[in-house]
Amino acid sequence: MINNSYATGKVTGSIDVGGLVGERQDSYLGGGGEAINSFYDTITTGQLVSAGGVGQSTAQMQNKSIYEADNANIWDFSNIWAIDSVHNNGYPYLSAIQVYLDYDGNGHTSGTVPTSRSFMQGIKASIYSGMIHVIKTGYVFNGWNTKADGSGISYKSGDSFALAANTTLYAKWIVPNSNATLTSTIGNVSTGGTASESITDIPYGTTLAAFKAAITPATDATFEVYDEDGVTTATRLATGKMVIVTATDGTTKTTYMVSVTANDAKDIMAFGLAEQTGSAVIDTIAHTVAIEVMSGTNVNALVPTFVLSAEATAKVGTVDQVSGTTANNFTNPVTYIVKAENGITQSWKVTVTIAIGTEKDITAFSLTQQTGPAVIDATAHTVAIQVVNGTSLTNLKAAFNLSAGATAKVGTTDQVSGLTTNNFTNPVVYKVKAEDGTTQNWTVTVTVAPSSAKAITAYSFTQQTGPAVIDATAHTVAIQVAYGTDVTNLTAKFTLSAGATAKVGTKSQTSNSTANNFTNPVTYLVRAADNSTQNWTVTVTVAANSAKSSLRSA
Structure with a gap:
């Protein structure tokens, strides 16, 4: 069902086309759909027929009586609808939710005012910001006002406000003049009557917003604050900016050069070091900075980061200071001379202290004779x-590093790295004392690497005819025994490298105790203290029969 509706838009098509309704499905489904007290404009829609609604001419559609003819379904023009010749092209509109912003030329002599626009009730309406094509002879357009006499609320192009009801804005007209002066409650304004004036003694720290709020231009004149180029709108206030006032005639301008008083602040606002243990303590009355750095820090060339008062600079002696770049020796307090923008200086004393160490570690330990790094x-x-x-442990000299600021003793003897000797035959206890006086015992254990020697250094038999020939390069032993010696069960007396042992096959060899069959060369496997091994070949020969030799000679 369609009730209290209308259509004005152009309708086109070839089938099921109508001014308000193209086709009612219920017409062939047996239903009873209908359009009650509803209409369409036969001229603007281009349709003379409709499956629902009544066709009317444009003039009839713009007549309130058309919508009130059906008493049973009368349109509510008190609470829902409104109709007038100004809005919505003269057709009804929903006044319950729809409001209009209208413009009135207020006595203009030529041109056209901006077109009315509708908005949802309560929505912020933007005032027309395009070119104004309305003229009043002898006057200059100066924005809009909610009252024709200009006593209401004034708006300029691009402003916006919440629209609660239909509202008309009236053009404001002023008689043009060439007054392009201003007054200001901030600073001193020159009054030379020229096109180039000045505003001086503006307090440092004045914001651009506060400065603009303090300015009152000549009646109906306008102004803006610009950068030094006189074109770019300023975003901050500083010396060199300019205020340009434009008179109501649109051509006369006065430029006021801005001068802000120099900042007299000369403080160190923040101070830090990469090595610090906590935040710096800044005393703005005594003009001191106190900061602590970690134990062991070398303070001879520290690079601080710092923040000074705006526009201020600093020197130490004759050296300009750059935060995060300039290094100074803080062994003694350092004096920073901070200069304000206005040239006044202030001395600040920066004191760096080194934290008392609590660490009591041996961080490195070495001996000249070591086989590898200490663990x-x-x-x-x-x-x-x-x-x-082979190293003697009784008189070793250690090189060591301790925690920063720590010292060490062995017993009552102060230990000096690379100088003090100790007997390391047994583990040695170093008592390490931190800067804060606390101590920690460290146990140093020195061990001697096992020997790699695996030589047979002496070899003999009771039956030998002469000393054994030991070849340390070929790893052989050659020895002769007397004629008639039974070599199948000989017991050798031998000496091995210190810590070494020997086997023949799987049989451990004991000097002057273990017997072996020397009919053929015998291989001794000699194992060193470090577990490396070496094969030695022992060859026993029997001396010739001396009696037979004598008979041959006879």
């Missing part, structure tokens, strides 16, 4: 180090 266990507080085989 330092920071949890168990132990140091384990090995020296080459």
